Amino acid sequence: MDILDQFFDSLKEAQGQLASENRQKKDAALGSMAEFIDARRGDILRANGIDVERARSGGMKEALVDRLSLNGKRIDDIIEGIRTVIRQEDPIGRVRAGWTLPNGLLVEQITVPLGVAAIIYESRPNVTADAVSLAYKAGCAILLRGSQAALESTRALVGALKAGLEAGGGFPGAVALADSGNRDEVDRILKARGRLDVVIPRGGGDLIRHVVDQARVPVLETGAGNCHIYVEPSADMSRAVDIIENAKIQKPGACNAVETLLVHREALPLLLPSLAARLAGKAELRCDGPSKAAAGLPPPGLILKDALPEDWETEFLDCVLAVKTVDSLDGAVTHINRYGTKHSEAILTNDLGAAEEFGRRVDAACVYTNASTRFTDGGEFGFGAELGISTQKFHARGPMGLEALTTIKYRITGQGQIRP
Amino acid sequence: MDILDQFFDSLKEAQGQLASENRQKKDAALGSMAEFIDARRGDILRANGIDVERARSGGMKEALVDRLSLNGKRIDDIIEGIRTVIRQEDPIGRVRAGWTLPNGLLVEQITVPLGVAAIIYESRPNVTADAVSLAYKAGCAILLRGSQAALESTRALVGALKAGLEAGGGFPGAVALADSGNRDEVDRILKARGRLDVVIPRGGGDLIRHVVDQARVPVLETGAGNCHIYVEPSADMSRAVDIIENAKIQKPGACNAVETLLVHREALPLLLPSLAARLAGKAELRCDGPSKAAAGLPPPGLILKDALPEDWETEFLDCVLAVKTVDSLDGAVTHINRYGTKHSEAILTNDLGAAEEFGRRVDAACVYTNASTRFTDGGEFGFGAELGISTQKFHARGPMGLEALTTIKYRITGQGQIRP
Numbered sequence: 001m002d003i004l005d006q007f008f009d010s011l012k013e014a015q016g017q018l019a020s021e022n023r024q025k026k027d028a029a030l031g032s033m034a035e036f037i038d039a040r041r042g043d044i045l046r047a048n049g050i051d052v053e054r055a056r057s058g059g060m061k062e063a064l065v066d067r068l069s070l071n072g073k074r075i076d077d078i079i080e081g082i083r084t085v086i087r088q089e090d091p092i093g094r095v096r097a098g099w100t101l102p103n104g105l106l107v108e109q110i111t112v113p114l115g116v117a118a119i120i121y122e123s124r125p126n127v128t129a130d131a132v133s134l135a136y137k138a139g140c141a142i143l144l145r146g147s148q149a150a151l152e153s154t155r156a157l158v159g160a161l162k163a164g165l166e167a168g169g170g171f172p173g174a175v176a177l178a179d180s181g182n183r184d185e186v187d188r189i190l191k192a193r194g195r196l197d198v199v200i201p202r203g204g205g206d207l208i209r210h211v212v213d214q215a216r217v218p219v220l221e222t223g224a225g226n227c228h229i230y231v232e233p234s235a236d237m238s239r240a241v242d243i244i245e246n247a248k249i250q251k252p253g254a255c256n257a258v259e260t261l262l263v264h265r266e267a268l269p270l271l272l273p274s275l276a277a278r279l280a281g282k283a284e285l286r287c288d289g290p291s292k293a294a295a296g297l298p299p300p301g302l303i304l305k306d307a308l309p310e311d312w313e314t315e316f317l318d319c320v321l322a323v324k325t326v327d328s329l330d331g332a333v334t335h336i337n338r339y340g341t342k343h344s345e346a347i348l349t350n351d352l353g354a355a356e357e358f359g360r361r362v363d364a365a366c367v368y369t370n371a372s373t374r375f376t377d378g379g380e381f382g383f384g385a386e387l388g389i390s391t392q393k394f395h396a397r398g399p400m401g402l403e404a405l406t407t408i409k410y411r412i413t414g415q416g417q418i419r420p
Numbered sequence: 421m422d423i424l425d426q427f428f429d430s431l432k433e434a435q436g437q438l439a440s441e442n443r444q445k446k447d448a449a450l451g452s453m454a455e456f457i458d459a460r461r462g463d464i465l466r467a468n469g470i471d472v473e474r475a476r477s478g479g480m481k482e483a484l485v486d487r488l489s490l491n492g493k494r495i496d497d498i499i500e501g502i503r504t505v506i507r508q509e510d511p512i513g514r515v516r517a518g519w520t521l522p523n524g525l526l527v528e529q530i531t532v533p534l535g536v537a538a539i540i541y542e543s544r545p546n547v548t549a550d551a552v553s554l555a556y557k558a559g560c561a562i563l564l565r566g567s568q569a570a571l572e573s574t575r576a577l578v579g580a581l582k583a584g585l586e587a588g589g590g591f592p593g594a595v596a597l598a599d600s601g602n603r604d605e606v607d608r609i610l611k612a613r614g615r616l617d618v619v620i621p622r623g624g625g626d627l628i629r630h631v632v633d634q635a636r637v638p639v640l641e642t643g644a645g646n647c648h649i650y651v652e653p654s655a656d657m658s659r660a661v662d663i664i665e666n667a668k669i670q671k672p673g674a675c676n677a678v679e680t681l682l683v684h685r686e687a688l689p690l691l692l693p694s695l696a697a698r699l700a701g702k703a704e705l706r707c708d709g710p711s712k713a714a715a716g717l718p719p720p721g722l723i724l725k726d727a728l729p730e731d732w733e734t735e736f737l738d739c740v741l742a743v744k745t746v747d748s749l750d751g752a753v754t755h756i757n758r759y760g761t762k763h764s765e766a767i768l769t770n771d772l773g774a775a776e777e778f779g780r781r782v783d784a785a786c787v788y789t790n791a792s793t794r795f796t797d798g799g800e801f802g803f804g805a806e807l808g809i810s811t812q813k814f815h816a817r818g819p820m821g822l823e824a825l826t827t828i829k830y831r832i833t834g835q836g837q838i839r840p
Contacts, residue, residue, distance in 0.1 A: 243838055361439075371525055381527060397829070410521075410817075413791055
């Protein structure tokens with residue numbers, strides 16, 4: 001019985017105890033976790049510095065280095081995330097529905113913890129605290145398997161969180177870090193049927209594919225974000241330029257960043273010249289013929305290339321934007337439902353019917369009208385933290401907060417009823 | 421492009437249209453389905469007769485032949501199931517939650533159809549109508565893959581249902597039957613990532629294992645039911661005998677039938693003699709030492725055997741009941757959480773604290789106090805029909821009705837918001 005087997009057993013045992021813990025005790029333990037993160041911020045930043053240095057010297061892209069990096073502000077955000085989780089209602093023990101059958105049986109649908117969860121994630125260290133605090137409040141034990149790139153940061157954070165649980169009267173056994181670095185470790189987690197109730201992969205396309213392929217444990221997929229913005233001629237073009245710049249540039253490594261811009265043919269001359277001017281020096285455009293023509297002579301500093309077919313299906317995670325011309329809303333919806341990853345899709349328009357139709361027909365977790373796709377985020381939505389953004393079509397869809405870690409149990413109370 | 425590929429395409433297209441259909445039109449189409457089942461009941465019963473005859477001559481166990489068989493009453497039940505689905509609220513287009521962010525963005529959580537579902541199921545023909553009517557009302561297209569044993573029944577039912585959709589102004593393309601009988605067909609369905617949104621296996625342990633092993637499409641597992649009843653000394657023993665008989669004998673082939681009885685040591689002399697008398701000629705008991713001793717000399721007609729270790733993990737689906745002695749509620753909970761399949765578990769007691777603790781600690785979709793486990797059923801719960809009983813711990817747990825075929829979409833409406 002190696003360390004991973006021991007984790008499976010100890011997580012299950014701790015989860016059994018945590019499941020009966022009341023809100024006051026869970027919140028006290030969470031508060032103590034926040035305090036320990038605060039008290040140990042120096043250690044955490046030093047550990048993160050080691051990871052960042054190693055990543056840079058290994059040639060990691062800057063957008064990804066940014067995802068990996070912590071600073072004082074990001075530590076503050078982690079602490080504030082925990083505090084927001086504390087402020088939220090306990091998701092457990094709610095009677096969501098209840099009714100009495102004609103034979104007198106009382107049927108109640110009660111929320112209970114999902115159980116023991118595993119999260120397999122890449123580089124972003126704040127995921128560690130988000131996942132632990134959400135899981136704890138939802139009464140779930142959690143097995144963390146972070147990336148090798150963030151190993152030192154993750155160890156420092158988990159150390160602080162577990163120390164916080166210990167000091168705050170909680171169950172430190174409900175949190176475990178699988179950090180052997182063995183690839184085999186991931187596959188054993190994925191096959192641990194009966195020992196884990198769910199596995200949540202959070203990272204790039206390769207990770208998700210590997211998990212979906214290998215997992216025999218139920219998976220909550222958090223997928224890649226090949227997100228689109230579709231611009232209609234009726235849109236406010238000055239707002240459109242602001243929104244597109246924000247969705248592409250503000251954090252290009254994020255999954256809710258826009259990757260392909262779809263422009264109605266009649267909107268091309270209204271949008272492309274000012275967009276090209278705005279993105280000069282900031283982004284590379286990969287245009288189809290009509291949009292390239294509409295952009296005119298590229299302003300100094302703008303990289304303007306011809307789009308290739310594979311650009312439509314690429315999550316660049318970089319300052320690159322593909323641009324395609326469409327002839328109608330139907331063309332935009334068809335393109336999105338073919339190439340999109342069911343993540344976040346936006347229409348910029350002033351046409352009520354078009355906004356309604358786009359919202360209804362586009363198959364995605366989040367559908368925006370006249371706003372940046374960058375808001376798809378548990379923190380932005382008010383959940384305090386998130387486990388990731390589900391792009392599958394199960395019940396946890398979009399940003400996953402506390403609710404995503406609960407399930408229900410039917411409690412049926414009778415007085416001797418038998419089925420006729 | 422063979423017939424299965426054509427189905428994937430036509431189901432997706434029909435689902436796109438059905439997703440926007442309003443309740444009136446969906447209910448009209450469902451009403452027409454019910455009428456066609458009624459009008460064609462002769463054809464359906466004849467087709468079922470062929471299946472039943474072939475099953476019997478092939479040596480199928482009687483409990484399974486019973487699951488396969490239709491009669492006038494069961495056709496009435498199918499029709500009544502459709503009518504109950506019609507009476508239910510439309511699960512689509514509900515705003516489940518909504519809030520405005522500090523920046524003015526309106527976030528709404530709206531129910532939408534899960535999409536294109538496939539159901540792979542064994543012998544029971546009523547599943548066909550249940551699945552089609554629930555899927556249609558939930559705006560989902562459905563690919564049916566029934567068992568070879570029920571082939572003629574399923575063809576007759578699907579023919580009637582699709583004719584009903586056609587006549588009732590619905591979308592017959594939203595229903596397809598994969599009936600080539602090819603084993604390869606199942607595996608292609610399981611791998612159809614991107615073309616199916618969910619696959620629901622409904623049948624025995626071998627089917628479920630095969631699906632979980634091979635599927636790359638998200639799975640809603642409906643599992644085996646290794647269900648338990650735990651009897652405390654404080655229970656009303658006369659009720660207990662009624663409940664145990666009902667849970668074991670009324671439909672032994674059902675997944676919610678009890679398989680193992682757990683008896684508190686002090687309850688043994690109060691329960692076993694009268695239980696043995698009641699089950700004489702009806703069931704076989706497989707007892708551990710103390711319960712065998714408590715049963716005394718077996719009454720005429722009672723088959724009394726020694727329990728083997730594998731009996732604790734067996735879903736007999738037959739008139740066989742394993743009996744084990746436990747020393748405490750903790751012993752019962754531990755046994756259930758080890759051998760149970762998270763389906764339906766019951767405690768018979770008059771001790772309030774014990775009922776509460778059992779309900780809280782047992783990890784199962786349905787936890788009963790003083791009632792038969794046989795009530796775990798969409799029809800009994802008032803859902804009109806069910807897609808199966810989920811034994812996994814995702815959001816669709818227990819009997820799955822309309823809700824299980826929905827997911828949510830976040831609709832976010834702004835006035836140009838960008839993320840700072």
